[in-house]
Amino acid sequence: xxxxxxxxxxxxxxxxxxxxxxxxxxxxxxxxxxxxxxxxxxxxxxxxxxxxxxxxxxxxxxxxxxxxxxxxxxxxxxxxxxxxxxxxxxxxxxxxxxxxxxxxxxxxxxxxxxxxxxxxxxxxxxxxxxxxxxxxxxxxxxxxxxxxxxxxxxxxxxxxxxxxxxxxxxxxxxxxxxxxxxxxxxxxxxxxxxxxxxxxxxxxxxxxxxxxxxxxxxxxxxxxxxxxxxxxxxxxxxxxxxxxxxxxxxx
Amino acid sequence: xxxxxxxxxxxxxxxxxxxxxxxxxxxxxxxxxxxxxxxxxxxxxxxxxxxxxxxxxxxxxxxxxxxxxxxxxxxxxxxxxxxxxxxxxxxxxxxxxxxxxxxxxxxxxxxxxxxxxxxxxxxxxxxxxxxxxxxxxxxxxxxxxxxxxxxxxxxxxxxxxxxxxxxxxxxxxxxxxxxxxxxxxxxxxxxxxxxxxxxxxxxxxxxxxxxxxxxxxxxxxxxxxxxxxxxxxxxxxxxxxxxxxxxxxxxxxxxx
Ligand SMILES: Nc1ncnc2c1ncn2[C@@H]1O[C@H](COP(=O)(O)OP(=O)(O)O)[C@@H](O)[C@H]1O
Ligand SMILES: [Mg+2]
Numbered sequence: 001x002x003x004x005x006x007x008x009x010x011x012x013x014x015x016x017x018x019x020x021x022x023x024x025x026x027x028x029x030x031x032x033x034x035x036x037x038x039x040x041x042x043x044x045x046x047x048x049x050x051x052x053x054x055x056x057x058x059x060x061x062x063x064x065x066x067x068x069x070x071x072x073x074x075x076x077x078x079x080x081x082x083x084x085x086x087x088x089x090x091x092x093x094x095x096x097x098x099x100x101x102x103x104x105x106x107x108x109x110x111x112x113x114x115x116x117x118x119x120x121x122x123x124x125x126x127x128x129x130x131x132x133x134x135x136x137x138x139x140x141x142x143x144x145x146x147x148x149x150x151x152x153x154x155x156x157x158x159x160x161x162x163x164x165x166x167x168x169x170x171x172x173x174x175x176x177x178x179x180x181x182x183x184x185x186x187x188x189x190x191x192x193x194x195x196x197x198x199x200x201x202x203x204x205x206x207x208x209x210x211x212x213x214x215x216x217x218x219x220x221x222x223x224x225x226x227x228x229x230x231x232x233x234x235x236x237x238x239x240x241x242x243x244x245x246x247x248x249x250x251x
Numbered sequence: 252x253x254x255x256x257x258x259x260x261x262x263x264x265x266x267x268x269x270x271x272x273x274x275x276x277x278x279x280x281x282x283x284x285x286x287x288x289x290x291x292x293x294x295x296x297x298x299x300x301x302x303x304x305x306x307x308x309x310x311x312x313x314x315x316x317x318x319x320x321x322x323x324x325x326x327x328x329x330x331x332x333x334x335x336x337x338x339x340x341x342x343x344x345x346x347x348x349x350x351x352x353x354x355x356x357x358x359x360x361x362x363x364x365x366x367x368x369x370x371x372x373x374x375x376x377x378x379x380x381x382x383x384x385x386x387x388x389x390x391x392x393x394x395x396x397x398x399x400x401x402x403x404x405x406x407x408x409x410x411x412x413x414x415x416x417x418x419x420x421x422x423x424x425x426x427x428x429x430x431x432x433x434x435x436x437x438x439x440x441x442x443x444x445x446x447x448x449x450x451x452x453x454x455x456x457x458x459x460x461x462x463x464x465x466x467x468x469x470x471x472x473x474x475x476x477x478x479x480x481x482x483x484x485x486x487x488x489x490x491x492x493x494x495x496x497x498x499x500x501x502x503x504x505x506x507x
Binding site: 001114117118119121122124125126127128 | 263264296299301325328329332333335336337339340341352401404405
């Protein structure tokens with residue numbers, strides 16, 4: 001098969017996996033243990049990473065825009081810029097990219113190792129479905145957990161921006177916070193909170209797909225893990241662009 | 252009887268099996284012999300319906316496995332257990348959980364029942380008391396026996412063993428072969444894939460020799476040993492010709 005044929009074949013297989021996920025979504029009621037465990041893993045193990053990611057993004061956003069706005073004497077606008085920037089764009093994207101690396105790599109390497117050691121075959125051989133036992137719990141965990149993590153990144157980012165503004169540009173803390181909150185419209189929140197749901201879905205499904213299709217020993221596992229992170233990161237940027245450009249104008 | 256008729260399968264332009272026809276008699280130990288890469292594991296995956304052949308049919312209890320519904324496949328997999336070459340134990344689960352994981356309707360069983368079942372299965376494979384250990388805490392031979400206990404969880408009529416003694420020391424090999432014999436006495440049908448002749452001959456009733464995806468000889472041990480097929484002769488050389496067996500040769504020299 002040529003590279004192009006392989007890609008088309010891969011896309012076809014990926015769509016079949018997604019179809020399978022939707023067809024058996026109800027099976028989650030038999031696999032709550034796995035689902036809760038995955039949620040717990042994403043939540044607890046990613047918290048610190050997301051916290052740092054959000055904090056520094058907010059700080060940098062405030063410093064960079066602050067210096068520009070200062071020349072116009074418009075430092076009052078920092079609050080609005082940081083708040084909209086974090087909630088609409090940077091919060092979701094930074095969280096998405098960090099989780100694409102963290103959760104994506106975890107899913108692919110786990111499922112890939114299970115594939116290589118015939119554990120996936122064993123599941124099927126004993127009448128269990130890898131999609132129901134492994135993929136759907138991970139997908140639901142991502143769907144549920146990405147939103148609160150993004151929210152944390154947003155809030156921590158705004159707080160970071162607030163501290164920097166207060167220290168560097170001497171803006172009043174309560175004025176900053178009020179401006180930050182009141183500049184957010186329903187539409188901003190809607191788009192900002194819809195993104196992580198899409199990001200979560202694709203990160204989980206892409207990483208599970210690459211895990212389940214691992215072959216060729218440890219080299220193949222390494223390759224697929226890289227692919228999962230690369231493809232889901234790229235897709236996050238594309239989806240983000242679609243939201244910013246298309247969905248925003250439709251609303 | 253399990254029958255494979257004219258099975259062919261090609262994966263990624265590789266011919267894995269080429270017009271394979273064979274039958275597995277119930278209550279007997281059938282050995283599938285052949286070198287690495289011959290397609291032995293592929294035959295097991297096809298019997299379980301894990302892989303779909305491009306051509307041919309697999310008949311189990313009068314039904315074509317390729318045409319079974321998902322539900323029928325599920326029933327089939329409860330009647331046919333498998334022990335994978337690398338055991339394929341779930342490393343995040345304990346021994347007991349590995350076995351229980353697949354037991355159906357585990358919620359419907361009474362409090363004591365699963366535990367009883369686990370104890371029974373573990374004592375059958377001589378591993379009583381290992382319920383709460385994790386696979387990484389077990390030796391190779393113990394892992395193999397857990398994999399066998401897991402395959403027995405549904406009381407299957409048939410068990411497929413993929414190279415059950417490869418990589419085991421002689422003592423563990425012996426205990427695995429003893430388990431296979433014990434299963435036969437209970438009426439279980441075993442299909443044993445291997446390339447180790449000693450082990451094959453110790454437990455085998457019927458033999459199938461496969462090379463490069465094709466069946467080259469099938470039948471009783473006598474029939475195989477009398478085969479004129481050059482591949483079979485080469486494969487059995489160490490057995491047939493005394494001088495090729497280093498153990499016999501050296502022990503003769505030592506005792507001279
Ligand atoms: N998933 C797969 N995709 C493509 N080729 C495979 C796959 N699995 C096995 N093969 C190839 O099929 C052939 C037979 O494999 P297998 O049945 O595992 O042999 P055996 O068990 O006799 O060693 C080998 O050449 C192997 O490389
Ligand atoms: Mg094999």
